[in-house]
Structures are given as structure tokens and as C-alpha cells.
Amino acid sequence: MTDRYAVFGHPVVHSKSPDIHAAFGRQENIPVDYRAIDATPDTFLAALEAFVAEGGVGANITLPHKEAAYALCTTRTARATRAGSVNTLLRKGDRWHGDTTDGAGLVRDLTDRHGLDLRGRRVLLLGAGGSARSVAPSLLDAGIMELVVVNRTPERADALIDAMGEPGRALSRYWEDLRDLGDFELIINATSAGRDRDATFKLPMSLVNSMTTAVDLNYGDAAIAFLAWARAAECRNTVDGLGMLVEQAAESFLQWHEVRPQTGDVYARLRSQVGTLSGED
Known part of the structure; x- marks a missing residue:
């Protein structure tokens, strides 16, 4: 039976992951059977079991x-345990091993592709769900000075900060306090607030200084609203999540196939398809 790989999500029909992994496979001369599987929260477990039965x-x-994938894993990497979130599964016998590669992908994209030095930076992370949890540990490990997490449900922000275990550098604040938080060199949107094409994103301009880079973990249409705010606020740089997507995929590919593919050509091709960093197609 041929080894199979997949991305699970809902919705997932527009995922670039099958294209990315096929390109990596061609680059490394590795046959790759990788597909997109749409599963709701109610059907995720059954879909995953069927996937295993098919190889x-x-x-x-x-x-x-x-976060549901995290709970399924018998073993996890240290960074996945710290994040409480898993985006990469590897079958080991009859059990799942879990990792989170989003944070490593984000840091590699920001530092290698966009030339940002994250050391000593003050960072605002908007959101406290699975995406936020997956990048927070890597940001701290990259040497940022301070991580401030703001979420509309404060309890989730508190839980994320507690999991980081660095009370001197990582703290949570209320969404209503945004005007009083000062300015940041890096603002990251890990919420789903901009996924409605007609959405607008409103944040205080006081969050921005002359060095601010604004990053949306989404790309394409889902990143338009936040990056439009960032341009209006005159952020120095705007970055969408396409580079992180490619880099985290390379990290997953490395775990599955024991080789890390080159990402430059794959990113360039996808960028030409997705459009500019404003999210325009």
C-alpha cells in the first residue's frame, strides 16, 4: 500500500498544501500522494481513521x-507540548506523534525571507486559538523581548500565556486595553476576523511605531482586512502568511521524508498565483 499524506481542515478545498508537497516531492525525487480532506469537527476523527486505513x-x-489533533497524540515534540497545538502528525506504529511547525515556519519566513531581526522586539499577538498557540513558543525562542497576547475571550489568552511559562516576557491583556499598550515592532494577526471578504479591521494607530512590521497568518482574501489596516497605519512592512505556509510545509516534509526541500522557487510560484502582500489576486 502506498504511503499517503493529507491536510485536514474545514474548509480546505482551496488549500495550497497538496500543490506545495507535490512540488517538494518532484524536487527531491520522492513520490508523494498528498490530498486535501475536508472534515468538520464532528467528522474529523472518523475521517482520520479512514485515512489511516487507506495507508x-x-x-x-x-x-x-x-487542538483536537493535539489531544490524539501519544507522543509530541517539546514545542507542540508547549503550544498545546499540533499541525503535523506522523504515524508511528498504531499511534500518532505530533508536532507544530507553524512557529518555525513563521520565524524562518520573517528572518530568512524578509530579513527581520526578531531579537529584542516587542510583539503583539492578536488571538489565542490554535494558530496563535502554534507560533508563540517559536517567537519567544527567537529572542523577542516581550510577547503581549490579546484575545476577545481573555481566559484563552491567559491560558496561552500560562502555557508559555515565561511570566517575565509573556503576558496577556484585554482587547479593550489595546489603546493603552504602547507600540510594538511586530504585530501578528492570528485571528479569523478578516476572513469575511467585506470585513474591516480596526485597531488603534498608537500600536504602530516607525519600525513596525504587521503580519497576518492568513494569506489571500483572508489577509486583506488586516493588511489594509496596517498600510493605513503606515507600518514599515506588511507580511501575509504565504511564506509561513511554505516554510511550515517544508518542516513537515522533513519529518516525513528526512530531507528539507528548498522553498524559494515554490514560494515564488505561489506568490505569483496568490498576488501581492495586500492579498490582491
């Missing part, structure tokens, strides 16, 4: 299943 040995997990 599934590795999977990427996207919204809304990252």
Missing part, C-alpha cells in the same frame, strides 16, 4: 482541528 502515515492539520 495514511502523515497529515497536516489546519483550522479548526489543531
Whole structure:
């Protein structure tokens, strides 16, 4: 039976992951059977079991299943345990091993592709769900000075900060307090607020200084609203999540196939398809 790989999410029909992993496979001369599987929260477990029965040995997990995937794993990497979130599954015998590669992908994209030095930076993270949890540990490990997490449900922000275990550098604040938080060198949108094409994103301009980079973990239409705010606020740089998507995929590919593919050409091709960093097609 051929080893199979997949990305699970809902919705997932527009996922770039099958294209990315096929390109990596061609680059490394590795046959890759990778597909997109749409599963609701109610059907996720059954879909994953069916996938295994058909030869599934590795999977990427996207919204809304990252925390559910975490709970399925018998073993996890240290960064996945810290994040409480999993986006990469590897079958080991009859059990799942879990990792989170989003944070490593984000840091690699920001530092290698966009030339940002994250050390000593003050960072605002908007959101406290699976996406936020998956990148927070890597940001701290990259040497940022302070991580401030703001979420509309304060309890989730508190839980994320507690999991980081660094009270001197990581703290949570209320959404209503945004005007009083000062300015940041890096603002990251890990919410789903901009996914409605007609959405607008309103944040205080006081969050921005002359060095601010604004990053949306989404890409394409879902990133338009936040990045439009960032341009209006005159952020120095705007970055969408396409680069992170490619880099985290390379990290997953490495775990499954024991080789890390080159990402430059794959990113360039996808960028030409997705459009500019404003999210325009």
C-alpha cells in the first residue's frame, strides 16, 4: 500500500498544501500522494481513521482541528507540548506523534525571507486559538523581548500565556486595553476576523511605531482586512502568511521524508498565483 499524506481542515478545498508537497516531492525525487480532506469537527476523527486505513502515515492539520489533533497524540515534540497545538502528525506504529511547525515556519519566513531581526522586539499577538498557540513558543525562542497576547475571550489568552511559562516576557491583556499598550515592532494577526471578504479591521494607530512590521497568518482574501489596516497605519512592512505556509510545509516534509526541500522557487510560484502582500489576486 502506498504511503499517503493529507491536510485536514474545514474548509480546505482551496488549500495550497497538496500543490506545495507535490512540488517538494518532484524536487527531491520522492513520490508523494498528498490530498486535501475536508472534515468538520464532528467528522474529523472518523475521517482520520479512514485515512489511516487507506495507508495514511502523515497529515497536516489546519483550522479548526489543531487542538483536537493535539489531544490524539501519544507522543509530541517539546514545542507542540508547549503550544498545546499540533499541525503535523506522523504515524508511528498504531499511534500518532505530533508536532507544530507553524512557529518555525513563521520565524524562518520573517528572518530568512524578509530579513527581520526578531531579537529584542516587542510583539503583539492578536488571538489565542490554535494558530496563535502554534507560533508563540517559536517567537519567544527567537529572542523577542516581550510577547503581549490579546484575545476577545481573555481566559484563552491567559491560558496561552500560562502555557508559555515565561511570566517575565509573556503576558496577556484585554482587547479593550489595546489603546493603552504602547507600540510594538511586530504585530501578528492570528485571528479569523478578516476572513469575511467585506470585513474591516480596526485597531488603534498608537500600536504602530516607525519600525513596525504587521503580519497576518492568513494569506489571500483572508489577509486583506488586516493588511489594509496596517498600510493605513503606515507600518514599515506588511507580511501575509504565504511564506509561513511554505516554510511550515517544508518542516513537515522533513519529518516525513528526512530531507528539507528548498522553498524559494515554490514560494515564488505561489506568490505569483496568490498576488501581492495586500492579498490582491
